[in-house]
Structures are given as structure tokens and as C-alpha cells.
Amino acid sequence: MPATSNDDARDAVHDATKLLDSARHVVVFTGAGISAESGVPTFRDALTGLWSRYDAQSLATPQAFAEDPELVWGWYEWRRRLVERVTPNAGHRAVAALESRAPRVTVITQNVDDLHERAGSASPIHLHGSLFAPRCARCSHPSGAASSPTPVGAEDEGSRIAPPICPRCSGHIRPGVVWFGEALPEEALESAVRAATDCDVLLTVGTSGLVYPAAEIPRLAARAGAAVIQINPQPTPLDPIARVNLHGPAAEILPALLGPLGP
Numbered sequence: 001m002p003a004t005s006n007d008d009a010r011d012a013v014h015d016a017t018k019l020l021d022s023a024r025h026v027v028v029f030t031g032a033g034i035s036a037e038s039g040v041p042t043f044r045d046a047l048t049g050l051w052s053r054y055d056a057q058s059l060a061t062p063q064a065f066a067e068d069p070e071l072v073w074g075w076y077e078w079r080r081r082l083v084e085r086v087t088p089n090a091g092h093r094a095v096a097a098l099e100s101r102a103p104r105v106t107v108i109t110q111n112v113d114d115l116h117e118r119a120g121s122a123s124p125i126h127l128h129g130s131l132f133a134p135r136c137a138r139c140s141h142p143s144g145a146a147s148s149p150t151p152v153g154a155e156d157e158g159s160r161i162a163p164p165i166c167p168r169c170s171g172h173i174r175p176g177v178v179w180f181g182e183a184l185p186e187e188a189l190e191s192a193v194r195a196a197t198d199c200d201v202l203l204t205v206g207t208s209g210l211v212y213p214a215a216e217i218p219r220l221a222a223r224a225g226a227a228v229i230q231i232n233p234q235p236t237p238l239d240p241i242a243r244v245n246l247h248g249p250a251a252e253i254l255p256a257l258l259g260p261l262g263p
């Protein structure tokens with residue numbers, strides 16, 4: 001009898017479970033897709049709000065901030081407040097629970113939200129910074145601006161909001177994220193590379209695998225001999241290096257995959 005797609009999906013989950021069960025060090029590498037079911041739009045799929053009016057890639061640059069700081073700061077303030085309102089989903093929780101079941105787990109995320117931490121992951125590596133760590137664009141002095149109240153009438157994602165001014169040097173405060181053309185935080189990148197070259201399984205979840213050098217992390221792991229398992233509803237450029245491809249939403253697949261693991 002020919003295998004059905006249900007059989008194929010069951011086999012894929014079985015293969016992935018076996019790989020995870022025998023792993024000494026699991027790296028979980030996440031992108032925007034893991035937070036999608038919490039209500040945080042992904043970077044490239046989102047077609048609503050400011051995302052539909054502006055190309056997100058062109059707002060996430062130092063040039064955009066220099067040209068229109070109020071638009072860019074307003075967009076990030078809107079996103080920070082959105083993240084504060086949402087909660088981690090079953091996918092984030094399954095990843096956090098894995099830490100008490102597998103011998104060693106490293107979570108590497110490209111996301112600038114804090115949903116892994118809020119789900120209980122101990123110390124996720126943030127490759128692209130955080131919405132909650134603003135700093136001066138001129139002197140890098142950290143700012144407490146992340147707790148500023150919403151200016152009246154500035155609740156929607158297209159609101160222009162003047163960035164706060166640095167008390168040290170009077171420069172503009174900017175979001176503490178990594179924009180295109182900027183270097184990733186050195187320590188985070190080094191730790192991620194170390195983990196990728198040491199793990200036996202790398203689970204990549206909800207990333208388009210298009211943005212470098214982060215997209216090199218699963219490739220590095222595969223080259224070092226790790227089995228790559230991918231969770232994504234869509235095909236990505238990482239498909240060819242994945243030993244197992246699980247097609248579907250992270251908040252469904254992660255609990256099904258990680259729930260039955262371990263002691």
C-alpha cells in the first residue's frame with residue numbers, strides 16, 4: 001500500500017524524536033515563526049499595518065533611523081508594546097521544558113522579543129538584540145527609555161514618536177537591535193558558533209533562513225555532523241540540509257515532538 005502524507009508526517013516525527021532522544025547537546029535555533037502564534041507578526045510574512053505600508057527591511061537599517069528617527073522609533077515602540085501584551089505560546093513552553101529533559105540545551109534566537117525568557121528558557125542567546133535594551137545611537141550609553149509611557153495619540157503602529165535624548169551626549173536613543181549592515185554582538189555570535197559546532201542535533205524553528213550570518217548557524221551545525229531538524233509550514237533554503245523536515249506551525253509541532261521526550 002502506498003504511504004500517505006499522514007504516514008510520512010508520522011514517520012518524520014518518529015525520526016525526529018529518535019534523534020532528540022539520543023542527543024547529548026541540542027541546539028534550538030529560532031526565528032520569527034515561533035512567536036507568530038503568540039500574535040507577533042513575522043518579519044517577511046506580515047502584510048498588515050505598517051508592514052504593508054513600508055518594507056520592514058528598509059526600516060531596519062541605520063540609514064532609515066538617521067533619515068526618519070521618529071518613524072523608526074515609533075515603529076519599534078509599537079512593536080515593544082505589542083510584545084508586552086502577548087504571552088509565550090506552547091512552542092516557547094515546549095522549548096523551555098526541553099531544558100530539564102535533555103542533557104544539554106542551547107537556545108539561539110534571532111528574535112528581539114522576550115518570549116523565550118518568559119516561557120522559562122534560562123539564557124537564550126539573542127543574535128539580533130532586544131526590543132528592551134535601547135541605547136544611545138551616538139555613545140552607546142544604555143537607556144531606560146524602554147519603560148517610557150505611550151505618548152497620547154501614539155498607540156498605533158504608524159505613529160511617529162520622537163526618540164528620547166541621551167542624558168550623557170544628547171544623541172538620539174535607538175532600539176537595541178541589530179540592523180542590516182551592523183555587526184552582531186560578538187559574544188552572542190561566538191557562543192552560537194561554539195554551540196552549533198558542538199551539538200548533535202540542531203532544531204531550527206520558524207526562520208526563513210535568509211538573513212546572514214545567523215542563517216549560517218544551522219549550516220555550520222550540519223557541516224560539523226549534527227542532524228538538523230526543521231519546523232516550518234513553508235519550504236526554506238534550509239530544506240536541503242535538514243535530515244527531517246516537519247511542515248506545520250511551531251506551537252503544534254513542538255509540543256507534539258518534545259512533549260513525549262526524556263525521563
Ligand code: BJW
Nearest residue numbers: 031032033043044110180181183206207208211212249250
Ligand atoms: C512559521 C510560522 C509558525 C510562519 N510556525 N514557522 C551573506 C549573503 C548575503 C547577504 C549577506 C551575507 N552576509 C551578510 C549579509 C547582509 C545582511 C543579510 O543577511 N541580508 C539578507 C537579507 C540577504 N546581513 C546583515 O546585514 C547582518 N550584518 C552583517 O552582516 O554585518 C557585517 C558586519 C560585520 C562587521 C562590522 C559591520 C558589519 C545583520 C543582520 C541583522 C538582521 N536584523 C533583523 C532586524 C532585527 C530588528 C527587528 O526585528 O526589527 O533581524 S532583519 C530580520 O530578519 C530580523 C530577523 O531576526 C531576521 C530573520 O528573520 P526570520 O526570523 O527568519 O523571520 P522571517 O519573517 O524571515 O521568516 C519567518 C519564518 O517563519 C517563515 O519561514 C515562515 O514560513 C515561518 N512561520 N508562521 C513556524 N506558526
